[in-house]
Amino acid sequence: MSENPITQVMLNRKSIRRYSHQPVSDEIIHAIVSAGQQAPFASQLYSVLLSRKKRHAFGAPLLFTICIDAYKISRIMEKRNWKIVSNDLTLLLFGIQDATLMAENMVIAAESFGLGSCFLGAAPYMAEKIAKQYKLPPRVFPLVQLVMGYPAENPSPRPRYPLEFTLFEDEYPELTDEMIERAMKQMDEGYIAQGYYRKGKIRIPLENDRPETYTYDNYSWTEHISRKWGQWHRSLEEILNQLEIRGFCLSRAERN
């Protein structure tokens, strides 16, 4: 396969869950954020909050909170005698993309300086709390957090679906049982061979007193992901409420 120094860095990326004490200079932080800023945004609907007063998850020196930001643009539009009339779902659809483009660019830029990072996905469910902590204005929603620092571990890149399960030409093919099983096998055997769940002591408990029948010998990626989407976040209310507290309304009734 064709490679170059940049795709090599991308192919070698993995989430880092142990960090050294080496501090990260302001200069490197600014370089990472500046590189992030050149992503192909819809409308720069994002802001980045940094916390480095203490060590964060996995001992990381830096915690970035990447937010969807509809506040800055409304302040700008106000100066031009405009106001936002677009519906909030559309605004969020582009805001999530802008914030994620920024986050991924920061991940790659960090790798290029020898730093590692790891996404923490719980921010949307703690939006109200995070908003208080960082004094976020209305219409700024914390989408994802990113810890960053110099790595104190060097795991292998994690398995991914086969290319045939990712890239489709002209039409989405009928996914045969064989294709599904090949994708599952590549993910599951890969994660088990790396001892990912065993080393991290990561296993999502079964709810409703269902007895555990898996050990770290067979607890795998597809089992892990199944337990997430098969058990978690049943409530639409929870996430709608967090969005509403932050000033985004997706409800038909309240709009009509």
Next chain:
Amino acid sequence: MSENPITQVMLNRKSIRRYSHQPVSDEIIHAIVSAGQQAPFASQLYSVLLSRKKRHAFGAPLLFTICIDAYKISRIMEKRNWKIVSNDLTLLLFGIQDATLMAENMVIAAESFGLGSCFLGAAPYMAEKIAKQYKLPPRVFPLVQLVMGYPAENPSPRPRYPLEFTLFEDEYPELTDEMIERAMKQMDEGYIAQGYYRKGKIRIPLENDRPETYTYDNYSWTEHISRKWGQWHRSLEEILNQLEIRGFCLSRAERN
């Protein structure tokens, strides 16, 4: 500022709106998608559709349609006797992120091989049509399209907000009028100096017969963005309907 060959490529990125006839090899396409695949996904909730039978927007030889994909994971979960119980908004929140992480990684990987790209943002509003074209199964939603190819133009990177308007430490500051105006000035003077709207003959018409008072001498980024969010996509129904047609329901009423 600290730089390296990777951040230099990132800082030099700009959307390309004119492409050469040079074809892109399968090998390069696979390398770009493979590099994309190592992004830090929540659950690989995405698929990439490629079309290259004809030339696409801006004469680009490649058109990628990057989709949120909750279908593949449901097929996998079925094989493990699980089904998705998480609410669709949560699923979309992570699906949009996964698809965007992929898209941005592909943008950077493309740059590293000397290719250019440009996002087309209208896909969510044409979801039903795109789904028919590519025979997308239910619960696959086209988030963004990306044209790609060898560039036949080399514009300067586009202006961005100042760092002081993007990165905040410990708390979101009160944004003073001076900060807002500095950010506007940097964007507006930068775009006008590059002749971006003039060269592209890009100007969003004013609705409701409001008379045009701007020329390409003063039509700027903040004016352009104000006309988007101040006029477009008023209807929540339109985007909710596209999501519902594709099998995603965000409505409280229908859930309760």
